[in-house]
Amino acid sequence: MGAEVTQVSAFTAVLAHALCLAGLAAAHSLAGRGALLSDPAHALRLLVVCEAPLVIVVFSLLRRDPKRCSFLKAAARGLLGLPIGAFLNAFGAIVLGAPVGIKYWIATTYWSCLMSLFTFVPAACVFGASKVDWQNVLSHSIYGTSSNVADYMISAPSHGAVIGAWLGAWPMPLDWERPWQVKILTATF
């Protein structure tokens, strides 16, 4: 791979994440207060619809080799990565105990799409199909050894999203009887 690899500066990375966060906040306020509680599927769908274009555009702009692959190709890669990532996230959630049933699958689908927007799609947009980079995303040994900002930019949020969702499942058995203790919701939060 002799193509040029653009080095992403730390500032750009922070800006990218700030944009995504802003999009998330906007979508949340659009959905209304407590929408996640009363109608989780609808709220999640809104979040996904608002966030998806933002994430894909931002990370396609930050793709690793802008000369070899065009903006549209990176965006297409991201779009392709969305369902794949959703499937993987759904598999992980179901294995860890998420309910499998007709009345749950809509919420599960939207939730896994949202999760893949944070975990899979950025990596798909930026890296494409290069195995070395995917390896780096999967492993945790880059923390402390790599100096490439792009690695951190992709790995840290995805690891964080997964760990956050994992930790979010712990409050479920507590008998506080709050409406947000449904599995998907705590993980989303």
Added chain:
Amino acid sequence: MVIDGLPAEFVLGRGGKPPAREMMESMPYTQSLLAGCRAVGYHAKAAPPTVTMPRLKAMVSGAIGGFLDVALNFNTQAFLDDNILDQLHTIGYKLVMLGDETWIKLFPTLFYRQDGVSSFYVKDTVEVDFNVSRHLESELAAKDWDALILHYLGLDHVGHIGGRQSNLMTPKLKEMDDVIRRIHAAVTSIQDNSHRTLLVVVSDHGMTEVGNHGGSSYEETDSLALFIGHSVESSHCSPYDQKEALQVDLAPTLALLFGIPIPKNNIGVLLPELFNSLADDQKLRTLELNSWQILRLLQKQRPAFCSEDCVDSKDDFGADMLPESTEKKLCRLLSKAFASHRSSLLHRDSNFRSVEAAGLFGAAVDSYSGFLRHASEWLSHRATDKPLYLLASAISLMIISCFSLAGIISCIFKGPPQIKVEHHSELDLDKNWHLDEVFILMGIFLYVASLGSSSFVEEEQYIWHFLTSTLYLIFLIKTVQSILKESNSTLVHRSETKTFHKNNSSYLASYKLIPGQQDGCKLYTVLIVLVAGRILRAWYQGGINWVHFPDISKILNQSDSSIVKSLQTISVLAVVVLYSVSLMLLRTRRILIIGLWLSHLSCGLLVMLHIWKSQVDTSVPINNHSTTSIAQIFYVIASISVTCTFLLSPWIFPTHSKEAEPTSSSGSNPEKAHGLNHSVFLTGVTYTMFWCLLQLLLQQPINAVPVLLILLQIISSVIYFSLEKSLHRQWVQGCRNAILGNDRPLWPWEHQ
């Protein structure tokens, strides 16, 4: 009459309102007694732990025990403290006990006649009570006893099975009501005894919404104390008022009603409404006796309590202005009570009655009641006081010892230097902490921390499933990582793998799988473990809070029996096929192997025969001779096979290889290791497969597929770890085994 697990709410309602209509209709006779003012009911608050044995002890002795009694609940010992039953026995009463055998364990030699009923079979709601009621007619007709104790366990079992809203609850309440009616009818029919007989209907504890008890919630501590008798009758009453009392109040009340000494350690207060038929001075006497007994207890706790007379003549007003310690207040109340009592006695002796006498009587009663109430409260708090310093120092000692142990173990693991080169694989990973090792440590700490919350303890099986699945997801990630690494550098590895496999004593590696195939194999095994684990989790919705959600076992229970039978058959076939495959891996044609295969096949056929002969959905065991003989033949064949395998397998695998190994510089050790490996493998897999067939024979029909799934999980894990020898340390495997094993016993499986 003790009705185990009956909440007072069912009979007396709550907050001043009568109980729900279904409850009132299911106990019509009792409600008529309450409405007709012939019975008085109390909400007798039980102290935790709300488990039967400590509550019985509290009822008869008036003393509040602690949580240590729960540990003794499984091996109950005779009750040596002073209690009303011993006192009754001392004055010559003959006691008859019918019901829960806990009474016999508490009082082994006390009862004139007894019939104990075991409390362990929680699913039985019919026989436990039938065994008590069958004696009722003869006992009510007999004249040779003085006190009859009945203890009905059925309601508690109904609660444990189906909770408060169970549809077995109403028939059970009707049954209890019927017993009360029979007893009351018998009592009132005997003319001379009816004035001297008291029917006390109590419960030892209540139950939560889902039918459990043991804690300190309102639903669990709300137990009943219902008194039916001539001395209780009055002309007007309000039966559904929330009359609060403590469960320990039963002991002094009964003691004073029957004229026996109040038990020494009693902290209860007598219930005044039951003494309505007594004259004024008799009432004062009962209060005085109770106060003296409590005073003795107080003086044992505080030797200098109330040693001087502290009656203040000005204590009618201004007494509440100064804040005083509880002791002073108690002393003051008691002294006032004694003084009023003495004065009223003097007035009684004199010839005229006056308003003053009534006033003194009222003052004495008030002071006595105030003293008794406050003293009882103070004493019960003392009983549950915890010595904070002792607790804190003990806990810190435990934490220090835990950390020391962890430190010592880590020193041991890092200590001995790696002399042999083959301990190191090509990947120098021994110095770093892997994600899975970190996770296992963290997972253990998380689990232990979660035990601090009772909600997490109730749903413990979900935590185990969660942690185990996360661990296997981490294995999955590692496998994917190594797949990616493999496809990056295939050329470099291929030449090394051949020498690698020769030294590797992994069993499946002898098949010389190329690394790509190996990784694919590992991937499939981890996926099998994950998917099987998820299906197993969905099989039984265990725990406390979410038990009523649908799960696979409920669906199977309602479905056609042919579906269940076919699932069972498939499981048996799968086990037989798996065993054949694993035997073929050995690649020897010895007689023993063929014999084992045949015996396993025949056992599988026996199990299938058993399945097709037995019915699926009857809970009563069938007295079918052929199924028992099938099971017996199975036991014989299985035990012979397993024993033969264990004894003979070291002999059939040669320790000296006859094949020429020109480059075997390490001598005969690998061959010996190979032979031992083969025999260990054979023994292990034979034992596992026969155990699976045994489980398929003995377990409930809907549990057949879970057995198969567990077998798949075990086999997949074994395969995965045999392929992974280079990357994981031994203790990860050990932990994984322990965690998998821990996952299983938390499910409510039952044997046929």
